[in-house]
Amino acid sequence: MVNSVQEHILNDRRLTISDLCNLYPDLSIGTMFDIVRGCLGYRKICARWVPKELSSTHMESHFEAPLGFLTRYNEKGNDLISRIVTCDETWIHYNNPESKRESMQWKHTTSPRV
Template sequence: MNVHDEECSGHPTVITDELTENVNAKICENRMLTISQLSIEFHFVLRSGIYDILTEKLGYRKLCSRWVPKILTETRKEKCLAAAQTFLRCYKNEGDDLWKHIVTSDEMWISYLNVKTQQQSM
């Protein structure tokens, strides 16, 4: 008799790159899909698997009933921090005169979305 465990492969994963691309394509078609609706479309994947694909592999989060890409990645956070530190150094050197040289504008980091309020989405 052998008392050692035999190697086993466990449950094979159904989450593949192809599945991830298909889920992404569905989300791009309709950003208001829910995990329940996606689980009907991809019936061979558990709801938790679909949630993992959306949040971990694709980097989406739910915002006002829409799946949108997460805005602040680590790289983006580092760039914002570096810009803030640069402004602080300039302010330390120039004082209140710095504010005369700053031009502000509105910048959008994701493509335009007509975001509805939660009440409108119902």
């Protein structure tokens, strides 16, 4: 049973304990946790770092937007100001990167750090 669980983990390191329990319905979550952590020595770590700072593309767009407003203000004057609607800053991304939790993988304690 332990070797079979290890094969599943090696095939897909992003499996969760719940996913493994679905593959082995006769085992409880506690038993599966003991197999993965205790017997096999795996720990769940983040596979990739999700930055909280702005990327260079975002920084450029933060610079370009005010510059565009200043250029339009020089062209149209006060008529432009009466047409501006202000609100809280919100960024909407069409391609959302995966979160830290979604990128977590099982690694063995002796696995090299990447």
